[in-house]
Structures are given as C-alpha cells and as structure tokens.
Amino acid sequence: MESHKSSFLWVFLIFSILNSKYLLVQGLGVNWGTRASHPLSPNVVVKLMKDNGFDKVKLFEAEPWVLNALKNSGIQVMLGIPNDFLAPLASGVRVAEDWVTKNVSAYVSRGVDIRYVAVGNEPFLKTYKNMFTNTTLPALQNIQAALIKAGLGRQVKITVPLNADVYESGSGVPSEGNFRSDIHDLMISIIQFLSDNAAPLTINIYPFLSLYADSHFPIDFAFFVGTNAPVVDGTISYTNVFDANYDTLVWALEKNGFSSMPVIVGEIGWPTDGDQNANLQYAQKFNQGLFSRIIQGQGTPKRKTPPDIYVFGLIDEDAKSIDPGNFERHWGVFNYDGTVKYKLDLGSNNKTLIPAKGVRYLPKQWCVMAPDASESDPNLADSINYACTYADCTSLGYGSSCNGLDARGNASYAFNQYFQMFNQQKGSCDFHNLSVVTRIQPTTGITNCKYEIMLDLGKHEKERSPVASVAALGRRLEDLRYSAVVAVISTVIVSWVS
Numbered sequence: 001m002e003s004h005k006s007s008f009l010w011v012f013l014i015f016s017i018l019n020s021k022y023l024l025v026q027g028l029g030v031n032w033g034t035r036a037s038h039p040l041s042p043n044v045v046v047k048l049m050k051d052n053g054f055d056k057v058k059l060f061e062a063e064p065w066v067l068n069a070l071k072n073s074g075i076q077v078m079l080g081i082p083n084d085f086l087a088p089l090a091s092g093v094r095v096a097e098d099w100v101t102k103n104v105s106a107y108v109s110r111g112v113d114i115r116y117v118a119v120g121n122e123p124f125l126k127t128y129k130n131m132f133t134n135t136t137l138p139a140l141q142n143i144q145a146a147l148i149k150a151g152l153g154r155q156v157k158i159t160v161p162l163n164a165d166v167y168e169s170g171s172g173v174p175s176e177g178n179f180r181s182d183i184h185d186l187m188i189s190i191i192q193f194l195s196d197n198a199a200p201l202t203i204n205i206y207p208f209l210s211l212y213a214d215s216h217f218p219i220d221f222a223f224f225v226g227t228n229a230p231v232v233d234g235t236i237s238y239t240n241v242f243d244a245n246y247d248t249l250v251w252a253l254e255k256n257g258f259s260s261m262p263v264i265v266g267e268i269g270w271p272t273d274g275d276q277n278a279n280l281q282y283a284q285k286f287n288q289g290l291f292s293r294i295i296q297g298q299g300t301p302k303r304k305t306p307p308d309i310y311v312f313g314l315i316d317e318d319a320k321s322i323d324p325g326n327f328e329r330h331w332g333v334f335n336y337d338g339t340v341k342y343k344l345d346l347g348s349n350n351k352t353l354i355p356a357k358g359v360r361y362l363p364k365q366w367c368v369m370a371p372d373a374s375e376s377d378p379n380l381a382d383s384i385n386y387a388c389t390y391a392d393c394t395s396l397g398y399g400s401s402c403n404g405l406d407a408r409g410n411a412s413y414a415f416n417q418y419f420q421m422f423n424q425q426k427g428s429c430d431f432h433n434l435s436v437v438t439r440i441q442p443t444t445g446i447t448n449c450k451y452e453i454m455l456d457l458g459k460h461e462k463e464r465s466p467v468a469s470v471a472a473l474g475r476r477l478e479d480l481r482y483s484a485v486v487a488v489i490s491t492v493i494v495s496w497v498s
Ligand SMILES: *[C@@H]1O[C@H](CO)[C@@H](O)[C@H](O)[C@H]1NC(C)=O
Pocket: 061, 062, 063, 081, 082, 095, 098, 099, 100, 102, 103
C-alpha cells in the first residue's frame, strides 16, 4: 500500500514538472494552410502540432477533412471564412445561420474546440479596391447573431483578421498611429461591434514584406536582435518593426476610445525561399526571436500583456498563388513533408522542433535530364517551361535556393518537380525524350537545393490520364484566387526609416 502511494506521488510529481514545462510553451498558435498539391495527412499534421506544443490553430476555411482531425485534440481552433463568402453572409442572417450550423455547431458537438470565427481574410487590403468594405460588417453581425442563436455566443468569439495596412502613422512614430483615413469610420464601427461582444481584433504583421517592398529597409530592424537605428518615439526607443507596428495599432485603438481592446496577431512569419531575403538563415533568426518572446510572454513597450500569436505558417504550400511573390509557397516552419527546416530553441530542456511522424513518400525515383540529351536541344526550353507551368519551380528563380544550377540542373529540377507533382505516373517523365527516370538519388551540388520525392497520397491515379490530372490541378489552382493575395504592406513602417 505504502509503496503504491509513494509511486503515485512520484508519478504525480513528475507529471507536474512535465506539465509546468509544457506550460512554458503554451500559447503557441499556428496557421494551417492547405493549399498544397500533396497535403500531409491531417492526423499527421495534428500530431505534428501537438508534438511541438502548438495548442492553437488558425484555419482559412471549414474543410471537413481538417476539422475532423482536430476532434478531441486539445487544440483550440480559429476558423476562417473566405472573403468570397462575405457577400452571401451579409445578404441575410439565414445564410449565416446555415454556415454556423454546418461549419461550427456540427463540429463543436463532435469535440472540435472552436474558439473563434474569423470573418473574412484581410478584406480591406488596398489591393482589393473596396471590394469587401460594404459586406464585412454585416457579415460579422450576421455570424454573431447566428452564433448566439446556436447557443455558442459565449464559447465562440467573432473576429476579423486584418492586414496591418488598416492603420498608419503620418509621421512614422507609433504614437501618431490611427486608422487609414478611407476606412476610419468603418474600422471604428467594426471595433465597436467586436468590443460590444467581448471579441478581439486580429491583425497580421509581416516584417518580411516591409523588407521585400523596400530594399532600403534597415534589415536589423526586421528582426528581434536590436538595431543601430531605432525609431525613437518620446521616451520609447523601438528596436524592431514588430513592436513599432503593433504599438501603432495600440495607439490607434487608444486614440479612438478602445485602449483595452484585446488584439490577436493572426499571422506573422518569415519564408525560406523564393526571394533573396527569404532563406533559412533569416527565417531562423526571425522565428527564433519571435518564438522566444512568445515563450517568455513578452509584450510590447506600449502593451505589456503579450497578444496571442499565430505563426504563419505550419507547412509549405506548393499550390498557393505566387501573385504576391515566389516566396508565397515557402512560409512553413516545416517543409512540405513535415521535416524540420531549421533548428528552433523552444525554451526549457533543449526543446526543439520535432518533425512529422508516419509520413509516406512515393518510391525513391526521380526524373532528370537524360545524360545523352543535349543542352542545345531546341525542345529543351519549352519542356522546362511546360514542366514549370504545372509544377512548383519557385526555388529556381533569382535569389532562391536552386538559382545556381547550370542548364542541365535546371532541366532536371523542372522535370523532377513535374514528375513528382503527377505522382510519378507513367508519361510524366516524357519530355521529348530529354528526360529519364533514375533510381539513383541525383544531387544538385548546392546546399539546400534538393531533388525531392513527393508524398504518397495513397491514391495511385493509374486510371487517370496525366491530362485529366493536369486539368484537375488547374481547377485547384483556380480555386486559389482568393486565398493568397498578401499585400505588400506597411508604407507606414517603411516611411519611418527612409
Ligand atoms: C461551410 O464552409 C465551407 C468552406 O468555406 C463552405 O464551402 C460551405 O458552403 C459552408 N457551409 C455552409 C452551409 O455555409
């Protein structure tokens, strides 16, 4: 009896210690985007999040295969509504009721811990030219009414994820912050409505895009490591753009009578490829600084209470639109297959990122340029173009990880991307006889540039012709229109320092 009791006590003690360690990294949120040609199995992704201490997830829309995997996972969910759905939702409360019944109540009752509904995604981006300014608030109101009717008014809060370009500062210092003049009154109405319903404002902040938009942006200011040229605002010296940007919002809120309005950072991160400033070194530097402050519970100079932060993103998405730039497919903390891109120190006990488990790959074979094919073959350029029209070649461009490849390397990279995109099917390594399948792993000779093998989706599409697959993929890419137009932001922040 005694010994049972004492071993129970030991277990309890050890559990408490483990638990308190876990508590240190609580509050890690992440965006799970699904615009991948070969998404990881949702159960593998949920395990990946849990293994790494991500206890909050933001989704861009209600996809059953994703939501079902989150049942009883202990992960809190912010569920997004795409902008295309704002007009229908604004048109009547019945549409909103249907949406809530089907996409919230149904999952909450089955154990999905939905905490927020994010109405729209950056609907006031300048690039949208007011397309959603009339519908966002009515949609928000209708969703709120529907949540109350469904008995979820307390449990599930509404919010609107906005790009940081909804506020600005005339002179550049945070204390001059206010909402963009063209949408000022609308912003106040939205914030009032959120405030009345004890709901938070959500804001996306992207230091990388400040740098992308202006090559004179002082690069140190983008990270969390201090700078020689801080932005001085009264007694406060801002040493990183995140603090300065966030506090510009806090000032704007205070100026308009909402000094205690809760704020969530809905997206923040750094891509690893597709631009000269999108690389492993910078992404690691930025995300290490970000994760450390999340783990330490650090706020900003103006607001000491730290916001909930959702990192963008969890995994790379090779089917996202590259309208914003080639980097758009490379925001993941993890690679497309859930492998770790770079080491992150996650606080106590040498805790670091853990890769996905149970990932299934296609067979180890690659499609490369045939040894006897000539670099001067007249079909070569067209073949590469064709491959890169349907597969992701964003790593080949200027400043990207595979940019240093020679002509043969370029061709092999493109051919292999296409071959993997189409699941190594018969006929997908057939570029005017310029290509050949190999089972000997080819190397590029460049660090961080690899000939990949795609994930096995378990549905070998032998019955489908490549043409049919291409058409299906084309449709999928079409669907992405709305998903990814991240604006090049923050003339505000840029103007502070130029
Ligand atoms: C639920 O959400 C999905 C994804 O956004 C959407 O396609 C569907 O129409 C929604 N269901 C209802 C009943 O509105």
